[in-house]
Amino acid sequence: MSDISIRVADWKHDNKALRQIRETVFVQEQAVPPEMEWDLEDEHAIHFLAMEGLYPVGTARLLDDGRIGRVAVLRDWRGLKVGSAIMQAVIYEAERRGLHSQVLSAQIQAIPFYERLGFSVASDEYLEAGIAHVDMTRHSTLDLTESVQxxxxxxxxxxxxxxxxxxxxxxxxxxxxxxxxxxxxxxxxxxxxxxxxxxxxxxxxxxxxxxxxxxxxxxxxxxxxxxxxxxxxxxxxxxxxxxxxxxxxxxxxxxxxxxxxxxxxxxxxxxxxxxxxxxxxxxxxxxxxxxxxxxxxxxxxxxxxxxxxx
Structure with a gap:
């Protein structure tokens, strides 16, 4: 993963790349209805792009209330810790903005992945787009506005x-x-x-x-x-x-x-x-x-x- 970099993206400037990743992962692979995938939140969200060189391979978004979503990595780059790198970037950005509690909706099979990042299950199982999910939350153990050690x-x-x-x-x-x-x-x-x-x-x-x-x-x-x-x-x-x-x-x-x-x-x-x-x-x-x-x-x-x- 030495050539992978994570950056904050711009919804208008990077729209094609962001849409291509989410279209491939959610709409094509997981059969999420397009009308559920695209919403008005995208225009105001903070978006992230994982790049291998100049090629976009993963994405996520952060809302201004600390909700994290649309975490997606293209199939050929899974298992290379790209998802972890994206999430670490999202968490860092959330805490930098004072959002010391983060919330996300996790697919059941992804629970261990998010637990390793400090998230805990906070709801019963429910269906979203026909896929089993749970809500998960994370509370920062470090307030970045304070001196530490x-x-x-x-x-x-x-x-x-x-x-x-x-x-x-x-x-x-x-x-x-x-x-x-x-x-x-x-x-x-x-x-x-x-x-x-x-x-x-x-x-x-x-x-x-x-x-x-x-x-x-x-x-x-x-x-x-x-x-x-x-x-x-x-x-x-x-x-x-x-x-x-x-x-x-x-x-x-x-x-x-x-x-x-x-x-x-x-x-x-x-x-x-x-x-x-x-x-x-x-x-x-x-x-x-x-x-x-x-x-x-x-x-x-x-x-x-x-x-x-x-």
Whole structure:
């Protein structure tokens, strides 16, 4: 499953892929009537796509009340843990949005699968589209808005630009292979700092294969103001890559830094400096890395930065 990535999809932009998977699995394989499969909830739901390269192989959706549904994986990709990866992404997104209780309607044969993800049976058996189902619920054991194991530096909550910048420097200093930054505009209070520049410079010069990737919405102001990291990218072009997020790709309304496979600093609202720093959270980082990699695949060369680097 090394080539599988999970991303949040857009119902309009990704409609063909989402419909093709659900049509194949539910309507054709399980004989669910089309009028039951398609509903008005789809237009407002958060959709997920599992991709093998550029090929869509699985999907699910999350409603704003925490209900999870339409979980489907194409036949040839079953048994490869694609379904588990999709569900982990859905659960993470639900909790990130404050939906700490999730509910789903599970087919009887799928009960063990959902139990392994922390769901419990919450109803008697009933028929839906002629198929036996039960309701299942899951309650988060971790509120992502709180600090956890602070003394061990596993997860730390912060609420100011200075605290956010200090955690960014600490995370950057522990990087050994990769750093990924997702930012609206190279936020100067966080990144246009000497300590951040020095930490990144040390990282990039430590090994020729070390790589820093940045996805940015608008680099215009950073270029005009000769931002430290723009100038650093000009000097270290081979392993410092900056690209612009595609306007056609659904935007992720967060800002974050990913370090190797266990470090993450994330702010759910880029306009604010409150967030959480994770110092050892492999599962959480893996899901966020999948998001970053999927967005990177659709990103574009930034003309502002390119002209600066020439």
């Amino acid at each position: 602070t003394n061990n530096r596993h997860e730390v909550r912060f609420d100011s630009s200075d605290a956010a910048a200090q955690h960014i420097v600490e995370l950057l200093s522990q990087a050994r292979r990769t750093i990924c930054i997702y930012t609206p505009d190279f936020e100067p209070p966080l990144y246009n700092r000497t300590d951040v520049e020095h930490a990144i410079t040390r990282f990039l010069l430590a090994h020729p294969r070390n790589r820093l990737r940045v996805l940015i919405k608008d680099s215009g102001q950073a270029v005009r103001q000769s931002h430290r990291l723009i100038n650093l990218a000009r000097r270290l072009t081979s392993n410092f890559l900056i690209r612009k997020r595609s306007p056609d790709y659904p935007a992720d309304d967060t800002a974050y830094v990913l370090v190797d496979d266990q470090g993450l600093l994330i702010r759910n609202n880029p306009q604010l400096y409150a967030g959480i720093a994770y110092y050892n959270a492999r599962a959480t980082v893996r899901l966020q890395q999948n998001r970053f990699d999927s967005t990177w695949q659709t990103s574009q060369s930034d003309p502002n930065v390119r002209s600066m680097l020439l």
